[in-house]
Amino acid sequence: VTYKGWSVSKQSSNKVAAAELALWFSSENVQKEFAVETYTMPTHVALESDEEIIEDPVLSGFFEQTKVGTPAPTTRAMSLVYDPLSTAFEQAYSEIASTEEALSGANQQLKEQIATLARAEPYPLADGYRTITIEFETNNSYSFDVYVDGDLHTEIRMQEGSNGSVLGYDSCTDGTNELLQIGQIRMVQASTRVVECELTGMVPDKEHLIEVYSEQELVYSTRAQTTVEDERPKAGDTSPVLFALGAIVLSLIALLSFAKWNDTKLGRTKSKLAHFYVAPALLALAILTFYPVLYGFWLAFTDANQTQLGDQSFIGFDNFWEVFSSNGFLRVALFTLVWTVVNVSAHIGIGLFLANLLHRSKINGKVAYRTLLLLPWAVPSYISVLVWRGMFQPDGFVNDLLGTNIDFLSDPTGAQIIVILVNIWLGVPFMMMSISGALQSLPSDMYEAAEVDGVSGWRAFRYLTLPNLRSALIPLSLLGFIWTFNMFNVIYLMTDGGPNLYFGEPGQTDILITYVYDVAFREGAYGVAAAWSVIIFLMLFAFSWRYMKQTNATEAVG
Template sequence: MATVLSILFAGLGQLYNRRFLKGIVFIVVEAAFLITLANFVVNGVWGAITLGETPREDHSIILLIEGIIAFIVIGFALTAYIFNIIDARRNAKDLQLGKKIPTVRQQVIDAYNSSFPYMLITPGLIMLVFVVVLPLAFMLALAFADYSLYNAPPRKLLNWVGFENFTKLFTEDIWRESFVNVFSWTIIWTFVATTLQIALGLFLAILVNDKRIKFKRTIRTVLILPWAVPAFVTILIFAAMFNDTFGAINNDILSQFGVAIPWLTDATWTRVALILIQTWLGFPFLFALFTGVLQSIPSDMYEAADVDGGSRLQKFRFITFPHIMFATAPLLIMQYAQNFNNFNIIYLFNEGGPAVRGQNAGGSDILISWVYKQTFEYNQYSMAAAITIIMGLIVSIFAFFQFRRTAAYKEEGEM
């Protein structure tokens, strides 16, 4: 009976169980929801489904956002409603077992003690939903609509087009060629640039950590200096240095050998320059990270290896490298994920250029810079959302499987 009453209206089951304070709270909450938000929820769901019916009067984007908010509100309401039913049923079972009904004062104390952590979490959770979940849901929705420069509200209404935007990426020539080139360069860029900066940081850390090296503090300070300079400043300086016409690299260095490289006008050389710059930007952090790990490795292990006749390569392979990977593998994976979406260096250096004939992406564009151009330069909002979904899936799948394989996420006894 308590379960049925709670289904009919929140709080009735609690009143039936003589939990009067809790029942009144549930009744007030549901009544307030029905009075204040019922109309908004109904209109929001209608707007999300139809995206409007009258051009210039209905704004599809506003209706879509209101619809997403309505579904979020429905989610919160259903959660509270289900909790109300479960609570009423649990209290009814306690009464059947002969448990004493607590007084109102005891109910307040019990509710405070049991719900205090949730009271602290709830504001942050609500903020997280509207700051993170709402934009993500909006982006997901746009990927299945036809929002573009030539079909923009309120002059026109949006329509749901299903997977048409994803199909364009693989069927239409300009989109297919652009996507294949950008995606392949993104993978190469992520792997080569990140691996080079990791290799350089590891090599320098091992070299400086050698007992025969003197002035270690000075050397470490100098090697970490590139990290102290803001990245965008360094990128802009390098962009000037690599300039084809007045750059110092062509005019002052390569000119001595009679060579002039088109760093900014040839896609291949632009990519080479970007990889070199990212290696310079990324190695100081990894150098500092590896240095800390190397200093934490017990010297007894190296002494034992010397007694056993181990070579430098063997000590690196069986002692140094496993310790470094155990401590830093998650951070190294994040380095790959960060470079996969490294918008700053791509856009600040050459704005993703140079232009490529027959494509709507530049020769050095990666997926994130291509999405930026589709959004703010070409106003292809739905296509940009579709590409973003693909990017998110790639990064999520890669990070998920790599994190699960790292020893840092396993028990030490399972290594």
Template sequence: MPPRRPQLAGCAWLLALVPLTALADAVPEVTVDAAKQEYRRIHVDVRHAAGPETTAYEVWFSDRPFRSTPDAELHSTVLIGDVSGLARTAPAFDTQDCWSGGLPIHRNADDLPVVARDAGAWSCSLSGMTPGADQWIAVVPVGANGRSTASFEPVMARTDVADERTPEPDTLHITVTLAAVVLAAVALLSYLRFRDVRGGRAGTRHAYVYVAPALIGLTALTFYPIAYGVWLAFTDASQSHLGQENWNGIGNFVTVAASPGILRVGAFTMIWTFTNVAAHVGIGLLLAYTLTRPGIRGSTLYRTVLLLPWAIPGYISVLAWNGMLQPDGLLNAILGTAIDFTATPNAARASVILVNIWLGIPFMMMALSGALQGIPTDMFEAAELEGASRWDQFVRLTLPNLKGTLVPISLLGFIWTFNTFNTIYLMTRGNPYVGFGEPGATDTLITYVFSVAFDYGQYGVAAAWSVALFLLLVGISYVYVKRSGVMELAR
């Protein structure tokens, strides 16, 4: 029987080709979309079926062809993992702007892009590319050990898009208007001075000199910006043509009314505001009443300690709380857990509300302490002689005498809390993600207006939001003051 070694050799060659063929099939397909190139940006689309050993994609680039990663520079990394609990958000830094399924890519707590293992396709806009020069880009699948799990093939790309700088806006009309406003304030003061002279009140000459700087400053820095913001609400002002806006009528207000998620963010704004104000006033009144009772030792020390959250700059306090609420923060270290208190919508909402309550209690406590100390003590002495309990004294004497303070301070607290920005922005930036184009789970109307203006560049729409919110606060304040009867009490 003839030897069968040639057949065995052929089988060996086939077995040797199998892994090479599998490796070749695993090469990511990278295509460059020339139509989406921007200044210093190259848009790449990636198609690849990730194997079980692949844990991430590394994007490498160089100004010359390369066959190994040491000859190139790492641009960014896209992780592979479970995306069910991650939000689709824009990057904090404009270097890894990526998409999957036509939406912004999922991102983890470290702001790194994450794609599902079965996604099959994703795309990125790579920043920092040299304009007018050839670039070679490769997407390398890597495993947990950092080694590539498949071969790669760099593709050549380039961006020839020139830097398009927005021309300087025409601010002549703003300068002229501002000058006219200042001149109007000066003319008003001059006219009032003239009337005083005609009326024989010559001694008021220096009064107008003292008042003039404050009035001109208020007119230029407060009244004029408010009027300009109201005017912007009726224009199509945006980031691309600020200073060259056109009249838009009520179009921006129609956009406001039709904004996605407006009912949800409005409802959370009201929950946020009423919960905070109720807690600020309630807990602040309780602490103030307790510390003003006679016989309390160390009340001054207690007030000083309780005032610290108000004395410390708010952004420092919020950032400290944000760090303590992280999975590796102080609170989890005490509890022995690894809970992300801002990962889910309800947990994030509760976290920002509790932090803001902690920040606002000291002010209410100090304001109400002063009001309590101003209540005559002889009423309470007479009530004790009549056998009234402390609760009866509080309800029938303390609260009625505090009405003149509680009503305005509650109204101010409502307005301040409604307009609060730093707590939510520094803790969650409005996240968690809810839906594309919608406000985040912890966004209030104020933080959402900030996003409309400075994330989307829609200044006209943001100005319309501001006007609408101003009118809303004026209406609520009027109804509150009218129903409380505080004006009649002041008379």
């Protein structure tokens, strides 16, 4: 069963229009059209008796489920259910746990997540905004229906006992206590003499006709309106961001002014506008690159999350301790290393082989072959990855070719091998073309002289081609390592990090960058995600520095 909910931002200046749009989306005709075309749960109660809906086994089945189901609350805690539930499904499907064990683990994980969930203070509502209060006597009647402008608004029924619960939204009391609800019906005790209801959904400055019927007899009628103005929360304080951006701009102006004065004094340039020309590029680089990076470093030392972003507090190295002590850190770091080394090695090795083959061989149609080999890189990667994902589905091309029905992506090892193979397929063309360009620059007379001395084939490749390609291969491999280490889209689109077999841990195909995405945008822990990002940056910085020192990369380029 799927559910749909509508919410209106507290910041909205058009709440009435937004509510009317939500009501239109929830109307009988729109919901029926949406349900029939998309096979999703129709949310309008009148459709329960619609003949077309009843005759459809899927849609009528949805309605049967609602009779025994509990409406899902549209809260942050509700959105947390999907991650542990998905892991429970994977565990049961992979048979590493029984259904009962998997669901028990999911329930425990959800409780732990809810317990640590940060909650913002509720914004105080404007008393009387979009509400009208009515009060009427029961006169020992058993049922009451409240109509607003001819539409049923609230149902109240007489009942002995204390069954039901308080669900919120409308408020109806017996003068002292809130009336309990069973479903959408308010329950009132036989001893109650007066019912007071605060009716919501009223349009400000519009007169509403409110009528209360008891067993089809009018017992209360009034015309009323609310004139209470909407109170919108103040927007977040952006002055620190504006101050930082202003400081960056002023610093660059001062720096460029000093550089211009110094260069003119030393006679380094005669151009009056040279520094002016480079200013836009430097400004864009500072605002779009350096400032976000520095801000990310700052967030790593705070408790920033989706509830407290903009109101975070400094907590020192707590986020880093949480990263290093988290379950699965070593596993995801190890797979990231395997993923990167295997991919870069394959990109360089296969790319070098193909480039050398097309450069040295005397086959016809080299341009056509290069064009064909370039296609995987020319096609947008997200399209290629989605095609590969479809091919490896149980009903995909690979299973049709093999005559099997294997879910390749549900097996941890199989999924890891597949995402690596797909990324190799995507990355080889770029390396091949880059190395081809380097091969074109090698002098042909060097090989001619080597042939005269009896050096050809493998020996020529080993002692002539490889040493002369060093200046190209070293920076290419370094860039390839950094790109692949942070390759997000292949993992995200192919497996979304899954299969997820362990609660609260990275998926089996998650690499560091994809897990950071989960931490930031699914768990909402921006501070922890920033700490992960800082660690990734330090890993790449340390590797790059060591790699350049070890290989003398800068000297090779020079």
